[in-house]
Amino acid sequence: MADHVDPADLAEIALDRGDNGGRGNSARLAGPRLHLAVCPECRGELKALRAVVRAARSAGPGDPMTEPPDRVWRSIQRELETADPPRGTPSCQPPAAPTVTSSLRPPWGGHRPSRALAALTLAVGLATGGGVAWWAHESRPQTLQNVGAPHRLAPRPGHSASGTALLADSSAEGRVLQITVHNLPDIKGYFEVWLMDPAGRRLIPVGALGEDGRSTLPVPHVVDLPAYPVVDVSVQMYDGKPAHSGHSVVRGTLVG
Amino acid sequence: MSATPVKVPASALYAPVEETRESERLAQGLLLGDEQVFAAIYRRWGAMVHTMATRTLGDAKEAEDVTQQVFLAAWRGRAGFRPERGPLGAWLVGITRRKVVDALAARTRRARIAGAAAAEMPAVERWEATPEAVLDRVLVADELRRLPPAQREILALAFYGDLTQVQIAQRTGLPLGTVKSHARRGMHLLRRRVEEARLRY
Ligand SMILES: [Zn+2]
Numbered sequence: 001m002a003d004h005v006d007p008a009d010l011a012e013i014a015l016d017r018g019d020n021g022g023r024g025n026s027a028r029l030a031g032p033r034l035h036l037a038v039c040p041e042c043r044g045e046l047k048a049l050r051a052v053v054r055a056a057r058s059a060g061p062g063d064p065m066t067e068p069p070d071r072v073w074r075s076i077q078r079e080l081e082t083a084d085p086p087r088g089t090p091s092c093q094p095p096a097a098p099t100v101t102s103s104l105r106p107p108w109g110g111h112r113p114s115r116a117l118a119a120l121t122l123a124v125g126l127a128t129g130g131g132v133a134w135w136a137h138e139s140r141p142q143t144l145q146n147v148g149a150p151h152r153l154a155p156r157p158g159h160s161a162s163g164t165a166l167l168a169d170s171s172a173e174g175r176v177l178q179i180t181v182h183n184l185p186d187i188k189g190y191f192e193v194w195l196m197d198p199a200g201r202r203l204i205p206v207g208a209l210g211e212d213g214r215s216t217l218p219v220p221h222v223v224d225l226p227a228y229p230v231v232d233v234s235v236q237m238y239d240g241k242p243a244h245s246g247h248s249v250v251r252g253t254l255v256g
Numbered sequence: 257m258s259a260t261p262v263k264v265p266a267s268a269l270y271a272p273v274e275e276t277r278e279s280e281r282l283a284q285g286l287l288l289g290d291e292q293v294f295a296a297i298y299r300r301w302g303a304m305v306h307t308m309a310t311r312t313l314g315d316a317k318e319a320e321d322v323t324q325q326v327f328l329a330a331w332r333g334r335a336g337f338r339p340e341r342g343p344l345g346a347w348l349v350g351i352t353r354r355k356v357v358d359a360l361a362a363r364t365r366r367a368r369i370a371g372a373a374a375a376e377m378p379a380v381e382r383w384e385a386t387p388e389a390v391l392d393r394v395l396v397a398d399e400l401r402r403l404p405p406a407q408r409e410i411l412a413l414a415f416y417g418d419l420t421q422v423q424i425a426q427r428t429g430l431p432l433g434t435v436k437s438h439a440r441r442g443m444h445l446l447r448r449r450v451e452e453a454r455l456r457y
Contacts (some may be wrong), residue, residue, distance in 0.1 A: 053443075055392040058393070065307045068306035076327050
C-alpha cells in the first residue's frame with residue numbers, strides 16, 4: 001500500500017463539498033482518493049475531519065453565542081448559599097471570615113461576595129474525600145422507604161450485561177424504580193428503561209440510565225404495574241425516534 | 257474569484273498555546289476549590305453551555321435552568337474532575353449533555369404522564385437534531401472564535417468561502433505551505449476538541 005494521504009490533502013478532501021466539482025486540484029487529489037478507497041485508517045481520519053467540517057458549516061461563519069442572563073449566575077450563588085450550608089467540623093474555620101468572603105467576584109464586574117462559596121472552599125477537604133462518583137453529588141437527596149426485593153435483570157441474547165431492579169417509595173418523587181445494570185456495552189446512544197406488558201407489545205418509557213448504569217426513576221401511580229411487570233433496558237440512538245429500538249440489553253420481571 | 261484579497265500578517269499565525277494554559281490554570285483552581293476561578297470558568301464557558309442548552313431545548317427558561325444545573329454540578333462535583341481524562345471544557349460539555357438529556361427525558365415523562373390513561377405508548381415529543389450534533393456545532397463555533405485571527409480567517413475561507421488551499425494562498429498572499437499548515441492545524445484542533453467532548457458523552 002502506498003503512503004498514507006498527506007494531512008493537508010486529507011483536509012482538502014474533507015473540505016470538498018463534492019457537489020461543485022469545481023475544485024481546481026481534483027486531478028491532483030485522484031491519487032489520495034484511490035488510496036482512501038483501500039485504506040480504512042485514512043478513511044477513519046477523513047471521517048473525523050468531515051464531522052468537524054459539517055459541524056462548522058452547519059454553525060455558519062458568525063454563529064453567535066448566547067450569553068446567559070445575569071440572573072443565572074445570581075441564582076447559582078443563591079443556590080450554593082441555601083443548598084450547601086457550610087459543613088462544620090472541628091477542623092473547619094468559621095465560614096464568615098471577611099477576608100475570604102470578599103474574594104469572589106461575579107462574572108460581569110460586580111462585587112457581590114458569596115459567603116457560601118467561601119465557606120465551601122474551607123470545607124473542600126471534606127467534600128473531596130472518598131471515592132464517590134461525582135454525579136452522585138448531583139441528585140436531589142431522597143430517602144427511600146418500603147424498599148422492595150431486588151429483581152434480577154438477565155442478559156438478552158448477545159449481551160453479557162445484567163442487573164437488578166427494585167421498587168421503593170421516595171421522599172422526593174413518590175414511587176420509584178431503582179435500577180442498576182453492570183457490563184453495559186459501549187454504545188454511541190443511551191440506555192432507556194421501559195416497563196412492558198408480558199406480551200412485550202405495550203411499553204412505557206420510564207427514563208434513561210445514568211452513565212454509571214444506575215438510575216432511580218419515578219413511576220407515577222397512574223402506571224398500572226401489574227399490567228406492565230416487565231423491566232426492559234434498550235439501546236437507543238439519538239435519532240429522534242421515541243419508539244423502542246428493538247435492541248434490548250437486559251430484561252426481568254417485577255413480580256414474584 | 258472577485259472579492260478583494262484578505263491580507264493576513266504571518267505574525268498573527270500562532271498556535272493557541274495561551275488558551276490551553278489558561279484552561280489548565282482554571283482546571284487546577286477548580287480542583288483546589290478556588291471560587292474566583294469558578295467565576296472565571298463561568299465567564300469562559302457560560303456562553304457555550306448556555307448556547308448548547310438553548311439550542312437543544314429551545315426553551316429559554318429550561319435552558320437557564322440547565323445552565324445553572326451544569327455549573328452547580330461542576331462546582332459540587334469538582335472532586336470528580338480528572339484532568340488526565342481530558343480538558344475542563346470537554347468535561348463541561350459532558351455535564352451539559354447529561355443535563356440536556358435529563359431535561360428532555362423529564363419532558364418525555366411529563367408528556368407520558370399527561371397521556372398515561374391511554375394504554376398505548378403516547379406519542380412523545382422529541383428533538384429534531386440529535387443533541388450531540390447540536391453540541392458539536394456549538395463547540396466548534398465557540399472554538400473557532402477563539403482561534404488566532406489569521407487561522408480563523410483561513411478556516412473561514414475554507415469552510416464558508418469554499419476556497420481550496422491554493423485559492424486561499426492566492427487570496428491572502430500567504431505562502432501555500434503556510435496556508436496548508438494552518439488549515440491542517442486549525443482543523444485538527446477543532447477535531448480534537450470535538451473528540452475530547454465525545455469521550456465524555
Ligand atoms: Zn492510509
